[in-house]
Amino acid sequence: MDAKEKLRIFKALGNETRLFIIESLMAGEKCVCEIIPATGRKQCTVSLQLSKLMNLGVISSRREGKRVYYKISNPAVYKILNELNDFNPYTLKDGD
Amino acid sequence: MDAKEKLRIFKALGNETRLFIIESLMAGEKCVCEIIPATGRKQCTVSLQLSKLMNLGVISSRREGKRVYYKISNPAVYKILNELNDFNPYTLKDGD
DNA sequence: AATATATATTTAAGAATTTAAATATGTAAA
DNA sequence: TTTACATATTTAAATTCTTAAATATATATT
Numbered sequence: 001m002d003a004k005e006k007l008r009i010f011k012a013l014g015n016e017t018r019l020f021i022i023e024s025l026m027a028g029e030k031c032v033c034e035i036i037p038a039t040g041r042k043q044c045t046v047s048l049q050l051s052k053l054m055n056l057g058v059i060s061s062r063r064e065g066k067r068v069y070y071k072i073s074n075p076a077v078y079k080i081l082n083e084l085n086d087f088n089p090y091t092l093k094d095g096d
Numbered sequence: 097m098d099a100k101e102k103l104r105i106f107k108a109l110g111n112e113t114r115l116f117i118i119e120s121l122m123a124g125e126k127c128v129c130e131i132i133p134a135t136g137r138k139q140c141t142v143s144l145q146l147s148k149l150m151n152l153g154v155i156s157s158r159r160e161g162k163r164v165y166y167k168i169s170n171p172a173v174y175k176i177l178n179e180l181n182d183f184n185p186y187t188l189k190d191g192d
Numbered sequence: 193a194a195t196a197t198a199t200a201t202t203t204a205a206g207a208a209t210t211t212a213a214a215t216a217t218g219t220a221a222a
Numbered sequence: 223t224t225t226a227c228a229t230a231t232t233t234a235a236a237t238t239c240t241t242a243a244a245t246a247t248a249t250a251t252t
Contacts (some may be wrong), residue, residue: 001183007115014110014180015240017122019103032199045241047200064245066198080176084105087097087172111210128229141211143230160227162219 001030001076009077012056017041022072025059026081029071097172100109104181105173108152113137113145121155125167 004005004088013019017039024030024090036046050070073080109115113135120126120134132142134157148165149155158168 001180003115003119004179006180006248007110007112009150010106010110010115014103015097016103017240019099019106024101025195042242044201044243051124051200063199063248066196068199075155077178079179079183081102083175083179084097084102086176113210138212139229140213140231144211147230159218159229164229 008046009055009058009074009080011081012053012058013077015049016079017045018053021046021049021053022058022077022081025070025072026085028077029069031064031069033067034072104152105154105170105176109173109176110148111145113141114149117145117149117166117179118154118173119140121166122174122181123166125165126167127160127163127165129163131166 011019013022020036020039021035031040032046032050034042036043039046040051050061051060053070054061056076058072058077059070060066061070063069098159116135117131119176120131126134128139128142128146132139134190135145136140137145146155146157149166150157154168154170155166157164157166159165
């Protein structure tokens with residue numbers, strides 16, 4: 001992966017609202033109405049950050065009636081967060 | 097790892113100058129005079145971003161005479177970049 | 193068609209960040 | 223102890239980012 005793409009990922013995750021959004025999507029696809037309370041931000045704020053995450057290429061969306069569902073579309077993002085979630089520097093496997 | 101610490105790591109890596117610095121340190125400890133050309137930025141800019149990376153807890157330093165050497169001190173940072181460097185969504189091992 | 197609900201967009205104000213110039217500090221060598 | 227070299231700090235200007243209010247759009251229901 002080249003530096004440009006890495007930078008895009010780190011910028012996507014380097015804001016509290018966006019990180020909350022992504023963390024909430026780690027459990028799977030969610031509609032905006034579920035994402036909002038996970039962030040503690042206003043609807044317009046969440047919507048704007050969702051559009052930034054779309055532009056950064058880390059999530060995708062699908063409409064179902066009135067609801068819009070988002071999910072993580074970038075496997076690298078998913079992998080990074082999964083690893084940090086159970087990261088413990090004292091229990092690393094060989095090679096890690 | 098908690099959200100605060102993740103955010104610190106992503107903020108550290110979410111700037112082009114800082115990402116260039118960290119990438120150059122992936123090969124091992126380097127003095128400032130070696131880091132500067134790897135970034136394409138002025139000395140004062142690199143020095144300021146190095147101090148930010150110190151404050152964010154992802155690098156450490158040691159002086160040797162006139163030179164100051166920096167290295168990555170955060171194993172999670174090291175791990176993330178290592179994985180992204182050889183990340184290919186089509187050749188993932190089982191479980192990834 | 194009118195209304196309600198869910199989400200998106202525009203906008204404005206404030207906050208935070210980035211860069212580089214100027215300058216300061218620490219170390220070694222002459 | 224003066225000078226040169228390596229790095230750090232302060233400062234200022236410009237840019238970027240973030241939030242939320244106001245408003246708009248899309249869909250479903252009545």
